[in-house]
Structures are given as C-alpha cells and as structure tokens.
Amino acid sequence: MKLTRVYLFNVALAAVVIAVAACNGAAPATPAGVPAGLAGEISFYTSEGPEQLISVKGVIDSFQKLHPGATIQLVNIPDDGEFDKKMAALFAAGIPPDVFTINYRRFGPFAIKGALQPVEQYLANSQIVKAGDYYPAALDAFKFKGRQYCIPQNLSSLGVYYNQSLFEAAQLPLPKAGWTWDEFLRDAKVLTQDINGDGRIDQYGLGVQPSALRLAAFIWAHGGDIVDNADAPTRLTIDSGPALEAFQWFVNLQVKERVVPSKADEATEGDLSRFEHGTLGMYLNSRVETPELRATIGDRFQWDVAPMPVDKTTATVLHSDGYCISSGSTNKDLAWAFTEFATGPDGQKQIVLTGRTVPSLQAVAQSPAFLVSAEPPANSQVYLDMAPYIRRVPVMTTWLEVEEVLNEEIKRAFYGDATVEEAAQSAVNSTLEYFKLNLNDLGIP
Amino acid sequence: MKSSRAVTTPWRYLGLAALMSVFVFPLWWMLSYSLRPVGLPAPTRLELIALPLTLDNYARVSQYISLGRFFGNSLAVAGLAVPLTVVTASWAGLALAHAARAEQATLITLSVAALLMPASALWMPRFILFSHLGWLDSFVPLVLPALMGTSPFYVLLFYFAFARVPLEFYESAQLDGANPFQVWYWLALPLARPAVIAVAMLSFAFYWSNYADPLLYLQTEAHYTLPIGMKLLEMARPSDFPVLMAASAIVIAPVVFLFAFAQRFFLQGQISLERWLN
Numbered sequence: 001m002k003l004t005r006v007y008l009f010n011v012a013l014a015a016v017v018i019a020v021a022a023c024n025g026a027a028p029a030t031p032a033g034v035p036a037g038l039a040g041e042i043s044f045y046t047s048e049g050p051e052q053l054i055s056v057k058g059v060i061d062s063f064q065k066l067h068p069g070a071t072i073q074l075v076n077i078p079d080d081g082e083f084d085k086k087m088a089a090l091f092a093a094g095i096p097p098d099v100f101t102i103n104y105r106r107f108g109p110f111a112i113k114g115a116l117q118p119v120e121q122y123l124a125n126s127q128i129v130k131a132g133d134y135y136p137a138a139l140d141a142f143k144f145k146g147r148q149y150c151i152p153q154n155l156s157s158l159g160v161y162y163n164q165s166l167f168e169a170a171q172l173p174l175p176k177a178g179w180t181w182d183e184f185l186r187d188a189k190v191l192t193q194d195i196n197g198d199g200r201i202d203q204y205g206l207g208v209q210p211s212a213l214r215l216a217a218f219i220w221a222h223g224g225d226i227v228d229n230a231d232a233p234t235r236l237t238i239d240s241g242p243a244l245e246a247f248q249w250f251v252n253l254q255v256k257e258r259v260v261p262s263k264a265d266e267a268t269e270g271d272l273s274r275f276e277h278g279t280l281g282m283y284l285n286s287r288v289e290t291p292e293l294r295a296t297i298g299d300r301f302q303w304d305v306a307p308m309p310v311d312k313t314t315a316t317v318l319h320s321d322g323y324c325i326s327s328g329s330t331n332k333d334l335a336w337a338f339t340e341f342a343t344g345p346d347g348q349k350q351i352v353l354t355g356r357t358v359p360s361l362q363a364v365a366q367s368p369a370f371l372v373s374a375e376p377p378a379n380s381q382v383y384l385d386m387a388p389y390i391r392r393v394p395v396m397t398t399w400l401e402v403e404e405v406l407n408e409e410i411k412r413a414f415y416g417d418a419t420v421e422e423a424a425q426s427a428v429n430s431t432l433e434y435f436k437l438n439l440n441d442l443g444i445p
Numbered sequence: 446m447k448s449s450r451a452v453t454t455p456w457r458y459l460g461l462a463a464l465m466s467v468f469v470f471p472l473w474w475m476l477s478y479s480l481r482p483v484g485l486p487a488p489t490r491l492e493l494i495a496l497p498l499t500l501d502n503y504a505r506v507s508q509y510i511s512l513g514r515f516f517g518n519s520l521a522v523a524g525l526a527v528p529l530t531v532v533t534a535s536w537a538g539l540a541l542a543h544a545a546r547a548e549q550a551t552l553i554t555l556s557v558a559a560l561l562m563p564a565s566a567l568w569m570p571r572f573i574l575f576s577h578l579g580w581l582d583s584f585v586p587l588v589l590p591a592l593m594g595t596s597p598f599y600v601l602l603f604y605f606a607f608a609r610v611p612l613e614f615y616e617s618a619q620l621d622g623a624n625p626f627q628v629w630y631w632l633a634l635p636l637a638r639p640a641v642i643a644v645a646m647l648s649f650a651f652y653w654s655n656y657a658d659p660l661l662y663l664q665t666e667a668h669y670t671l672p673i674g675m676k677l678l679e680m681a682r683p684s685d686f687p688v689l690m691a692a693s694a695i696v697i698a699p700v701v702f703l704f705a706f707a708q709r710f711f712l713q714g715q716i717s718l719e720r721w722l723n
Contacts, residue, residue, distance in 0.1 A: 051681065075665075272684050273487065
C-alpha cells in the first residue's frame with residue numbers, strides 16, 4: 001500500500017494514543033466525586049475563518065450568559081489542513097479537547113480508538129433537542145458501529161453556483177431542479193468563450209475540483225457506486241460499469257469538451273478566483289463557500305445556486321461537520337450542555353446567519369433565517385429540496401487515506417496524464433489494503 | 446588583450462543581468478501585484494506592472510489580521526532565539542574543533558545523523574513534553590531549540606570555521622592566562638565572523654518563517670506569529686491576491702533587508718566578481 005503522509009500519521013497517532021491510554025489506564029471515564037453540574041471550564045476546538053469565528057464566539061457568549069458558572073475556552077486551529085496534526089498531538093499528550101468540530105469523513109479513526117464519547121444517551125435524555133429534529137442524512141453520517149458519536153451542525157451538499165449575469169447574457173435558460181447532464185454540458189460549452197479573440201479561452205463554463213467528493217456525485221447520479229458495500233466496503237468499484245462510465249464522462253469535461261480550465265490555466269488562476277472575477281460560468285462547491293462569495297462578489301454580478309444536474313437518478317454528496325465530545329473529557333455534562341446548545345435551535349439560529357451552513361435542524365433550515373436573505377443565493381431552498389437525495393461517502397477508519405489515493409488518480413486522468421481505465425485500476429489496487437484495515441477495525445473477518 | 450576584454454565586458458554584464466532577472470522576477474511580481482489597484486481582473490498574460498499604483502493593499506492587511514501584534518511576536522521570538530543560537534552553536538563548534546580526532550569523528554557522525562531526522566518525528570514527543578511542563582501557548586517551546594544551537598548544521602558551520610585556524614593559536618592564548626570564554630569571545634568569534642553572520646542570518650530566516658511550531662504550541666490568537674497570521678489572512682481572503690502579496694512583502698522585508706545588509710560580510714567572492722567584470 002502507498003505509505004501516504006495521512007496513513008503514516010494515523011499509524012503514529014494510533015501508536016501514541018494506545019501507549020498513552022495504556023499508561024493512563026487508571027484515569028476514570030467519568031469524574032468520580034466531582035458533581036458535574038453546569039459549571040466549570042471546558043475547551044472547544046474548531047477551525048473557522050475569522051468572520052465565522054465571530055458568530056461562534058456569539059454562541060459561546062450566549063451559552064455562558066445562560067450558565068454563569070461555565071466557561072468555554074475557544075481555540076481556533078488556524079489551518080484546517082493541519083487539523084489532524086493538532087488533534088493527534090492533543091490526544092497523545094493526554095489533554096484532549098472537551099468538545100471539537102470535525103468532518104464526518106474524519107471522525108472514524110477517533111471513534112475506533114475510543115477517543116470519542118457516544119452521545120445517544122445524552123440525546124435521548126435531552127430537553128432541548130431530539131434525534132427526530134435533525135435531518136436523518138446528517139445525523140446518520142456520525143454513526144459508527146451502531147453508536148452515535150457526534151451531533152451534526154450542517155447538512156451542506158454539493159451544488160452548482162452559477163453566474164446568472166453570464167447565463168442571461170448568453171440567453172441560456174437558468175438551471176433549475178431536474179436539469180439534465182446534457183443541458184449542463186450544453187450550458188458549459190456555450191459559456192466557454194474566447195472573449196478578446198486572442199486564441200486563448202478567457203471564460204470557462206465550469207469549474208470543478210477533480211476529487212473524490214465531486215466525482216462521487218456524478219457516479220451516483222449515473223446509477224453506479226464508489227464502493228461495493230456502503231457499510232462494510234471491501235473495494236472501490238470505479239473501474240467498471242456505470243461508475244466507470246460516469247468517471248469517463250467527468251474526465252471528458254476537461255480532456256474532450258474543454259469546458260473546465262486546463263492544468264496550466266488552473267494553476268494560473270483557481271476556480272474560486274475565476275468565479276469571483278466573473279470569468280467562470282458555473283462553480284461546483286458546497287454551501288461552505290457562500291460567505292466568501294458574498295463578501296468578494298458584492299454586487300458586481302448576479303449569482304445563485306442550482307441543484308446538481310440529474311442523469312439516471314438524482315444524487316449529491318453530503319458535506320457535514322459535527323460537534324463531538326472526547327471520551328477523556330473531565331466534564332462531560334458541561335460538554336454535552338454546550339454541544340446541545342450549539343447544535344440546538346439557539347446555536348443554529350446564530351450560526352445560520354453567517355450563511356456558511358445548511359442547518360441540520362429541520363426547523364431552523366425551514367425558517368426564513370436560512371431561506372430568506374438579502375444576499376445571494378436567493379435559491380437556498382435548493383439545499384433542502386436535495387435533502388432526500390444526499391448520499392455520503394462511506395464512514396471508515398481509513399477513508400482519508402482512500403480519498404488521498406483516489407484524488408491523485410482522478411487528477412491524473414482529469415488532466416490527461418493517464419486514461420480513465422488506468423487511473424481507476426490503479427486507484428482500486430492501491431486502496432485494497434485500506435479497506436482491509438477498516439474491516440479489521442469493524443471486527444468483520 | 447585589452448581590446449578583447451573591452452568587447453566581452455558588456456556581454457558579461459548582460460549575461461549577469463539575465464541571470465539576475467530570473468531570480469529577481471518572483472520578488473518583482475510580488476511587489477508589483479501588491480501595488481495593484483483593488484478590483485482589477487486577473488491578468489491573462491505576463492503583466493509586469495499595473496497602473497495606477499496604490500498602497501491600499503498594505504493598509505487593508507491590518508483590517509483582516511492584527512499585523513502589528515503578530516509582527517511584534519515574531520520579532521520577540523527571533524530576537525531571543527537568534528543570539529542564543531549563535532552563542533550555543535559557536536560554543537559547540539569550538540569544542541568540536543578542540544576535541545580529539547576520535548571524538549570529533551563520533552560527534553560529527555552524530556550531528557549528521559541528527560540532521561537526517563525528519564522534523565515531524567519530533568513534534569509528538571516535544572508536544573507531550575511541553576504540555577506536561579505547562580509551557581503550551583507560550584514562546585518558550587518556540588525559542589527552546591536555540592539552547593541546542595537550533596540545528597546541527599550551524600554547529601558544523603562553526604566547527605569548519607574554527608578548524609581552519611591552527612589549534613596552537615588558541616593554546617598560546619590559554620598559556621597567557623585566557624579562560625575558555627575569553628578565548629571564544631576575543632579570539633575565535635572575530636576570526637569566524639563570516640560564520641557568525643551566516644548562522645545569524647540563517648537562524649533568523651528559520652525562526653521568522655517557522656510555521657509548524659507556532660501552529661502546534663500556540664493556542665491564543667494574541668500569541669500568534671507572522672506565519673500563522675498569514676494563514677489566517679489566507680483563510681479570510683483566499684483569492685484576494687493583492688492583499689496576500691502585500692502581506693507577503695511585509696513579512697519577507699526584514700529577511701531581505703538583513704540579507705542585503707549582511708552580504709558584504711560573507712560574500713568574499715565579490716572581489717573576484719569585480720575583477721571579472723572589469
């Protein structure tokens with residue numbers, strides 16, 4: 001198997017956490033004599049941009065007002081790419097964060113090493129939220145081996161941001177629910193233009209990252225799947241059948257149709273930058289990009305969001321992060337109180353105003369706080385309409401390693417450095433070990 | 446002889462200028478992009494300068510991050526660590542120069558082996574150590590490597606500088622009654638001035654641009670150093686390149702100025718360059 005950086009890091013994490021856990025074997029899982037009421041100090045780790053941090057601080061302030069004896073120490077990890085490193089260091093040193101936010105694709109390794117506190121009992125006894133209040137797609141993404149480990153704050157999914165002004169100028173019908181792959185490709189081709197006649201494309205019709213999280217949506221929409229079994233996957237299935245056809249169609253967007261920037265053009269200016277400067281017709285990303293687009297585009301042009309185009313079926317990819325409590329926390333009652341506040345109606349009503357999340361609480365998502373906004377996108381309803389069609393990548397202890405390999409191969413095929421068959425075959429072969437490891441962790445022979 | 450020299454000299458200048466432009470181009474691009482008017486679309490071909498020039502981007506950096514505070518923090522860390530590094534690395538280098546042959550061989554082998562150790566292998570043990578000592582979220586873990594000379598490379602640099610002088614030179618001073626510290630300060634350091642400047646410059650560049658350690662050890666935003674501040678700025682404005690370039694220019698300015706200032710101390714080849722050009 002490929003000794004990728006992520007894999008090596010997880011091995012190091014495993015070794016150290018096991019060693020430290022063995023040494024600290026006597027440490028109680030719950031505080032013995034301390035009455036864990038709603039007082040005390042807990043640490044909360046997250047990784048947000050400076051503007052989002054303001055609303056997180058607002059949630060913390062509201063919580064501290066309601067519970068005067070409680071203090072939440074907020075630590076913002078400045079680089080979300082280094083999140084794993086910082087978390088691993090904290091757990092290994094025996095000072096795990098009491099509460100932290102994590103993406104559903106990443107929490108598997110923490111769950112399997114016993115670093116997370118299951119919360120289904122807390123959720124069942126809660127006076128503020130019930131399991132049924134959340135969108136099932138989001139809540140289920142944080143289940144592992146039958147236990148609920150985290151509470152989601154987000155039901156974001158992959159959508160199509162589009163430059164409405166460019167569509168109108170080209171006299172194209174605006175994208176709407178149920179639009180097909182053919183219409184999507186046609187729009188992208190029309191919007192790919194050489195504006196100043198110098199022989200080089202200045203405006204591209206589509207910007208999409210060649211990665212597993214994007215390709216998965218296309219594979220599912222075409223009737224295929226990325227793994228053979230969502231709960232106990234043994235291999236990637238992108239090397240045959242509808243999955244391979246979808247992979248080829250995705251790669252053709254760059255290699256054959258040239259509606260996506262080439263490797264050189266992508267290096268010159270990224271998709272986000274092009275879309276913000278008005279030289280990209282459509283940009284595939286999740287809700288997370290909305291605050292940045294609002295701040296940078298201003299009113300230079302009109303833009304909105306559309307659902308993913310439909311092929312044999314409707315599908316999109318889940319993007320969700322959740323609040324987790326570590327099993328080593330010394331004040332779990334306070335940690336849960338903060339978690340249920342932040343992911344409950346009070347917390348989500350504050351966070352939704354930043355525009356970064358699609359609230360995981362159905363009531364907040366369906367309220368005007370999310371659906372109606374003075375700023376684009378006007379069509380936030382799209383995210384709720386897609387809720388029944390949201391699918392997630394498998395929850396595995398080794399998913400990040402698989403994703404890293406898959407991303408490399410998709411990128412190679414996307415920019416024409418390998419054929420789709422070669423890339424798919426290589427991805428399938430290189431990741432077999434990771435699936436075996438995951439099955440071991442799940443206790444499946 | 447003289448006439449052929451007169452013909453080739455302009456070509457030599459041209460050749461040097463061409464070579465220099467390759468290296469200077471990234472700096473030029475960074476500067477010119479930082480002076481770019483806000484809101485101008487990205488250039489589609491090579492654009493050396495965009496008029497009208499504006500200093501707005503430099504002012505805007507402070508809107509998104511506490512630039513002054515991060516600059517001060519970086520300065521504090523480097524200000525403590527660089528002199529400490531020069532002192533401890535030169536002590537180690539001088540001791541190595543005075544050691545017996547066998548000891549020298551062992552110590553140099555150990556130093557090279559330590560150099561081969563990847564930095565990421567040290568993160569976990571160091572983090573656990575500092576967390577137990579209660580030194581997280583302070584500058585102590587950032588400056589502490591300076592107590593060990595920061596890197597075996599600097600120790601070896603000093604060793605090579607000191608070893609050029611015959612040992613009898615130091616011994617005669619000791620016979621006259623000088624103690625080891627006096628030998629080091631009055632004899633060894635002045636002789637190895639280029640090495641002192643080189644180690645000071647290199648260690649300054651290391652501490653100034655150190656990203657991994659502050660990311661790991663610091664938790665409060667008020668304690669962050671400039672590299673972390675740059676990351677915060679990138680998270681706030683990911684595609685606003687004029688602002689990012691302005692911040693980059695501010696961050697590398699001290700390093701560039703120091704290197705330019707220190708050039709004359711350790712570029713002995715300058716004399717031969719002048720001769721080659723004339």
